[in-house]
Amino acid sequence: MRSNRKFTLRAVAIGLFFAALTTVMNAYLGINFGMGFGFGVVTIIVSYAILHKMLGGSSRGELGVAYIISTSTLVAHWILGLAIFLAERYQDVSFPSWLYPPNTDPSLGFGVWLRPILTLFSLELMATTLGLVISVLLSSEFISSEKMVFPNYAVSASLIDACIKGGGEARLVGISALAGLVITVSQYALSALGINLVNINLTPYLPKGAVFAITLSLGFAAVGYIISAQVSLSLLLSGLL
Structure with missing residues (x-):
């Protein structure tokens, strides 16, 4: 039976799990490779599989809550990771002291990183708060005007809609996701064997x-x-x- 509830404990749990996963993985990828990924689409697919298929049903609102929570994390960890990546590999790169400490001697301890971390989180918190205020004030315009819809959220909403409708649309989503996974795994497996199909x-x-x-x-x-x-x-x- 399909649930009409939106803000549920299970949706919050899935959203928080992917928020934590995003934080950990993007911090690691930022420091080691200078890159990061979003898990919004993965969150929607996993939420649909768990809530709709395994736990008896869900609603668009519930999948939306899981998606919004998973993508609402601050990205200070990724910015700081990218700064560390660039500073370690390029000697001519310089950053202001509020972004990257001028002295990163390990003997100085964690204290040298407090200023960059607190500064980044404060800036992002202010930006996020401003965005929430604007969203609340213009919520009716966002809903009624097609011109206010941002593409990545339109894509996510379309994916949620396809999952809820089921049938051919859901199968197409599943086949596309599986094909993408197979192609990606194959590319990196061949790359490990010396055949570069990742960067052509x-x-x-x-x-x-x-x-x-x-x-x-x-x-x-x-x-x-x-x-x-x-x-x-x-x-x-x-x-x-």
């Missing part, structure tokens, strides 16, 4: 700028399918500015 450089074989143009075309085709053309063009123009 086609620029020597194509006209200058062709790869970038193709990427933009595919990206805007995908975005234009999910949201209106007006929003796509607005994002393009704002990005160019």
Whole structure:
């Protein structure tokens, strides 16, 4: 039976789990590789599998709560991890003292990192609070106006909708996720064997700028399918500015 509840303990637990996973993994990836990942889509799929399939049903609101909690973590850990990655590998890179301590001698202890950590968390907390205030004040406009919908949230909402509707749409989501997993695992497995299929450089074989143009075309085709053309063009123009 499908549940109509939204803010449930199980949705909060799943959201918090993926929030913690995001924090740990992105801190590690930031320090060691200078990169990070989002787990919003994974949260939706796992939430659907657990709540809807294993625990008897769920609602769009419940999946939405799990997704929002999982993606509402502060990213100070990733920013600091990226700063550590760059400072360790490039001697000519310099950061202000509030972002990266000038003296990172291990004998000085954890205290040298307090200022960067507290500064980043404070800045992000203020930005998040401002975003919440704006969201509350403009909530009716966000709901009623298509132009206010941001693409990544439109994608997530479409995914939640497909999961709840079930049938062919849910199967398509499952097949796409499985295909993506198989391709990714295969790429990295072959890369470990010395066959690099992760980074394929086609620029020597194509006209200058062709790869970038193709990427933009595919990206805007995908975005234009999910949201209106007006929003796509607005994002393009704002990005160019």
